[in-house]
Amino acid sequence: MLLCYHISNNQLTVVNDVFIHNKKNTVFYLESILKYYKYITGLSLTVDIYLYDDIPAMSISMKEKIYFRSSLIDIKDVAMYLYFPHEIFHQLIGNDVKFVGDGRLWMLESFTEYLQLRYIMHKNKNLANRYICFILERYKDNISNDVPIIAINDESYELQIVATIESRGVLLFHIYFMNVDDFHLKMMLEKLAIVKNVSITVFLQICCEIGINVERLSSDINNIGNYEQIKAGIYENYI
Template sequence: MIHNLQIPEREVLLPEIRISVICRAALLAITYEAVFKESLAAMEFMLDSSYTIHLICVDAEEVYFERTGLQVRIKALRLFNKVSVSYSKIQGDNFLRLLPGSIHFPSISPGLNYNAYLSIKSDVPFVTNAEEVCGKYTINDLSRLVIADCNAPNERKLNIEISGRSVSVSEPTLSLFGRADLAGELSQFLDFYYSLFGRPLECRIVDIENLQVNAISCKNLILVDGCMCAKPLVFLYKYLFHEIIHQELGLTTVFVGRGRHWLLESLTEYLQLCYLKTRFGEAFFDRQLQYYKNLYEANIAGTNTTISEFEPHMEEQTFLALICGKGVLAFNLLFQLKIINMTILKQLIDSFDDCGQVVSLELFIDLLGQYAGRELSGFVSEWIGPIDRRE
């Protein structure tokens, strides 16, 4: 769900946003200040309900606001160009987590032109995907901002940087992987990655504690739960390549609408499997396909939905059966039937740029049919389920 800043009657450009983030002990305090090019009489925005709002000012004067759930409404007695919001919440000691998925800042409508400048002061070391310049930070999409507590760089078990084809691995990370040539493994994977994706990859991989998932890919930053450090090769071959692919599929190209999780997760997982096939051979590939088949069969009982109808609120066994199991097998079938190959897949991925990097299942199937010269309604009906079709 995208939460929009709603400005009555007309669209207003936001040329500059300044934010102060202060983490002291268990208190997280944030001040958000936006300067508008045009004057406003009222404004609505969304903010996570875990935050307590202390003060809202317009042009340096305090104003009354109404709050209902996530929605905050402010109305001034006169037109204003500047709004400031001060709010806070209690987190755990030595804990700082601002991750995508919650509304940590009054959100900005997609398409509006703005820059956000941040000052971050914290009692604990942290990692962020905001660009640092002289101790200050900047980002142009607050919905993708990450600020997370972690060990200092020289104390991280995982500390990897990828820039283009260059791979930098810290000494503790090299020690963690032992005899495995991590830099060499990543270099081999990057050959595969760049055979499909044209944009240079800029990404850091770091470990943090209590992430609650094994790994998550954020823009230019992959966070890994500390528990993965106990099994580094599992992390490397089961999670890392998958999360790196998400830098393109999911973060650069966004999938929308019904069936988006098949494109987001099943396609990403299958691409990782295609790389591992080049790395370990056909026998490994066949064993992994059997694993996905077993995953489907072990979890499909009681599931009365299709791949295209899956939504994140559904039970985990539905996700395992349809997206992790059947969804991966569906992409393999497309390859087996020679409907798709790596050349066609590269053409598909290149065409995402022409679509504004926003891709629906309908668009994906239409493009695939065009490049493959095949009619796909039978495959879609049997394997994927209903598609949102434009009238």
């Protein structure tokens, strides 16, 4: 285990820059993520980021600790757009704010992935468009494994999670939050931080308070998805 980056009250200290052979500036990447995190949550971050290969995924987030595998070192852009923002948002969504009951994985993982997507949209809209298309294609490829979002739990099959949580769940957030500006998204995150232990009922109520059509969203998460409808919703509103 190697401590690479120490962040205290949003101030970054480079301890061991394992990405140093890459010409792009690690500090610029990380400070951009931290700046957006503070902007959209209103919170300052304290966390240590470690290189550690003995983890069950490419990267994971625990309270004030983030771990990533060495296999990310040679794909720095991927690490800094698709892994580090996700794990940094998990410091709030999943570590400070807990989700309980039905729909927990959707609120925990799909919403965190959506926040990462908002960050990518903030930095590079062309890249965000490509990433949305990638998620849509992944959903199409795995649609036979789709189940109602509300039914997914920690014991669900991996391909069900890929189809339902990592793909359709993220796309639904993108569609329904299309017209949610940063002010109202920040308001939602502040409300979640106050509640701390969030059920699907509370989550949808907060969504309603920022203008989301909760009746339609509730129907979508309680039923199997439709690829053509999802695709139409994305292309109609964004691409």
